[in-house]
Amino acid sequence: MTTILKNRLFWPALILAVMLGVNAFTSNQFIAIQDGHLFGTLIDILRGSAPLILVALGMTLVIATGGIDLSVGSVMAISGAVACLLISDLDNQNSLGGVLIAIGAAILVSLAAGLWNGTLVAVVGIQPIIATLILMVAGRGLAQLFTEGQIINVQSGPYSTLASGFFLALPVALLIAAAAVALTVLLTRRTALGLLLESVGGSPTASRLAGISARRITVMVYVVAGAFAGLAGLIASADIKSADSISAGNLIELDAILAVVIGGTALIGGRFSIAGTVLGAIIIQTLKVTVVAVDIPAEANLLFKSVVVVALCLSQSPDFRAKVFGRFTSRPAAEKVGIPA
Amino acid sequence: MRRTLSVAVFGGLLAVSALAGCGDSDGGAEGGGGDDGQIVLGFSQVGAESGWRTANTESIKASATAAGIKLQFSDAQGKQENQISDIRGFITQKVDVIAFSPVVTSGWDAVLKEAKDAGIPVILTDRAVDSQDTSLYQSFIGSDFKVEGTKAGEWLVKEYEGKTGDVNIVELQGTTGSAPAIDRQTGFADAIKANPNLKIVKSQTGDFKRADGKTVMETFLQSVPKIDVLYAHNDDMGLGAIEAIKAAGKKPGQDIKIITVDAVKDGMTALAAGEINFIVECSPLLGDQLMETVKAVKDGKPVEKRILTKEGTFTQEEAKAALPTRKY
Numbered sequence: 001m002t003t004i005l006k007n008r009l010f011w012p013a014l015i016l017a018v019m020l021g022v023n024a025f026t027s028n029q030f031i032a033i034q035d036g037h038l039f040g041t042l043i044d045i046l047r048g049s050a051p052l053i054l055v056a057l058g059m060t061l062v063i064a065t066g067g068i069d070l071s072v073g074s075v076m077a078i079s080g081a082v083a084c085l086l087i088s089d090l091d092n093q094n095s096l097g098g099v100l101i102a103i104g105a106a107i108l109v110s111l112a113a114g115l116w117n118g119t120l121v122a123v124v125g126i127q128p129i130i131a132t133l134i135l136m137v138a139g140r141g142l143a144q145l146f147t148e149g150q151i152i153n154v155q156s157g158p159y160s161t162l163a164s165g166f167f168l169a170l171p172v173a174l175l176i177a178a179a180a181v182a183l184t185v186l187l188t189r190r191t192a193l194g195l196l197l198e199s200v201g202g203s204p205t206a207s208r209l210a211g212i213s214a215r216r217i218t219v220m221v222y223v224v225a226g227a228f229a230g231l232a233g234l235i236a237s238a239d240i241k242s243a244d245s246i247s248a249g250n251l252i253e254l255d256a257i258l259a260v261v262i263g264g265t266a267l268i269g270g271r272f273s274i275a276g277t278v279l280g281a282i283i284i285q286t287l288k289v290t291v292v293a294v295d296i297p298a299e300a301n302l303l304f305k306s307v308v309v310v311a312l313c314l315s316q317s318p319d320f321r322a323k324v325f326g327r328f329t330s331r332p333a334a335e336k337v338g339i340p341a
Numbered sequence: 342m343r344r345t346l347s348v349a350v351f352g353g354l355l356a357v358s359a360l361a362g363c364g365d366s367d368g369g370a371e372g373g374g375g376d377d378g379q380i381v382l383g384f385s386q387v388g389a390e391s392g393w394r395t396a397n398t399e400s401i402k403a404s405a406t407a408a409g410i411k412l413q414f415s416d417a418q419g420k421q422e423n424q425i426s427d428i429r430g431f432i433t434q435k436v437d438v439i440a441f442s443p444v445v446t447s448g449w450d451a452v453l454k455e456a457k458d459a460g461i462p463v464i465l466t467d468r469a470v471d472s473q474d475t476s477l478y479q480s481f482i483g484s485d486f487k488v489e490g491t492k493a494g495e496w497l498v499k500e501y502e503g504k505t506g507d508v509n510i511v512e513l514q515g516t517t518g519s520a521p522a523i524d525r526q527t528g529f530a531d532a533i534k535a536n537p538n539l540k541i542v543k544s545q546t547g548d549f550k551r552a553d554g555k556t557v558m559e560t561f562l563q564s565v566p567k568i569d570v571l572y573a574h575n576d577d578m579g580l581g582a583i584e585a586i587k588a589a590g591k592k593p594g595q596d597i598k599i600i601t602v603d604a605v606k607d608g609m610t611a612l613a614a615g616e617i618n619f620i621v622e623c624s625p626l627l628g629d630q631l632m633e634t635v636k637a638v639k640d641g642k643p644v645e646k647r648i649l650t651k652e653g654t655f656t657q658e659e660a661k662a663a664l665p666t667r668k669y
Binding site: 026027028029034035039040041044048149150151153164236239240241242244247248288289291292293295298299301 | 389395514517518543544545546548550551552555556557559560561563564566577580581584588589590607
């Protein structure tokens with residue numbers, strides 16, 4: 001029991017469970033089967049959290065090396081813009097081949113964006129927060145340039161499957177995110193890669209002296225973060241069947257960083273938890289849905305969210321828990337000590 | 342030391358005044374153009390943040406050409422400081438009339454006072470300023486968001502006329518605290534107030550965005566047993582909500598009636614396709630009205646302090662007819 005209580009992820013998981021409980025109560029259909037697939041609030045939450053899971057996953061790896069990637073939201077916008085532009089030029093928007101080419105092109109552009117970030121950080125040696133700030137600002141501009149500032153609509157069945165489709169009764173978007181998580185876990189926990197990442201995050205210089213190619217690893221994590229952000233951008237744009245380069249992925253970098261922090265990854269690098277990040281991302285999405293489900297007035301949304309986040313972060317601090325819960329249990333003892341004094 | 346400094350400052354002043362003189366004579370040349378009757382209008386636009394804004398810019402440019410007004414156009418790229426320096430530029434150039442769409446509502450008193458002192462009339466378009474001194478500008482041309490909300494509500498009242506059953510309405514609000522969101526909400530609420538069977542059961546912000554409109558609508562669909570009507574403060578949120586409604590296995594426009602505001606092309610297309618039931622127009626095409634006002638102001642004729650943009654409403658049939666000639 002105490003080992004469960006001491007687990008870093010126990011408290012976030014508890015808060016998630018409470019919020020899901022509230023949703024189960026307010027929702028007519030928390031989980032059900034409709035048209036041969038799963039349906040309901042729980043599925044909406046999981047499907048809706050797919051882009052954030054992907055972005056936060058990339059962010060976890062970047063933060064593990066002691067960096068940060070502010071450009072993920074802009075990369076999402078670029079990737080959605082590229083895909084929708086290519087698809088809208090197709091003669092037949094429902095042709096699978098054409099859509100796959102568009103998706104491939106969008107991922108390639110996202111990889112290039114990641115490579116740009118990685119090169120600036122690891123080769124040129126610019127501070128990560130500044131290096132990725134460049135693409136954060138310029139990237140959204142690029143996306144708007146591609147789309148000429150307009151919202152590009154697509155009516156493509158295969159493309160919208162990315163976000164709204166179902167496979168084996170489960171949402172495709174969730175499966176994509178799950179596959180990305182599984183792949184990352186496999187590569188970082190079943191090979192030495194995870195150790196190398198943590199080592200670079202701990203001290204790049206010491207890692208290099210120990211024979212680890214710190215530079216190559218750093219470039220790699222930014223490329224991976226770019227690819228995951230690109231994938232998230234595709235899901236987000238397929239979800240609304242259009243590329244909105246102004247609002248796509250806007251401020252998602254902050255949600256992603258929050259998810260990473262809730263998950264227990266240290267912002268200074270060195271230690272990371274993929275399970276924690278996924279949990280964090282799902283909590284953030286659940287919070288968004290809960291705000292609407294329990295009728296928090298629009299003006300109080302942000303306040304409600306911040307109260308939950310503060311409670312979440314405090315609950316993860318052992319010192320804080322000791323102070324709050326310790327007081328209830330140890331008060332009689334304290335009084336006893338108090339009388340003779 | 343002091344002497345060299347003052348010499349430097351004086352030299353600098355000379356240079357600046359020479360430059361200003363340059364600008365003056367340029368402006369004078371353009372003013373000279375006024376002799377052959379051509380009015381010079383300096384216009385500072387907010388930026389190019391949406392299709393709506395682009396259409397607004399194009400309307401102003403086209404109307405200026407048509408009206409034979411020389412337009413000095415500048416784009417503030419969403420920044421107030423750019424806009425203030427643009428307006429100062431217009432004052433230096435001595436244009437005949439200044440018009441602008443304020444990026445934000447406050448902080449305009451100083452620069453508007455400068456324009457007034459220079460004897461150049463100012464017209465606001467699309468957005469208002471919060472200056473106490475209304476003599477600082479001649480007129481404000483733009484939409485009345487409250488009227489838009491009222492029009493949406495009136496259509497709904499008419500649609501359910503004579504029916505007594507409860508009608509569950511959900512509302513997707515715009516960006517919290519923005520003027521269009523507040524006014525479209527109150528205008529709508531006032532219009533349906535007299536009919537107690539029309540009930541707004543849920544109202545939540547979708548931030549004027551498609552993605553948010555979809556997510557919020559998903560939750561509405563899960564938490565309200567029977568939704569009859571959706572009222573969205575702009576087309577984009579409505580379009581996002583349509584996706585959510587389809588995903589829930591319902592037919593937008595039939596199972597759930599949808600009312601939106603704006604009438605941009607994507608919204609009109611959905612309206613013509615029967616997925617939206619009614620759109621209240623918020624027109625960016627105020628160019629012609631602006632040019633009329635500019636001419637009146639230049640001739641010293643009195644103008645209305647508040648001029649409403651000419652805008653209408655669209656049903657599905659009207660949308661089908663209007664769509665081919667739609668400019669935005």
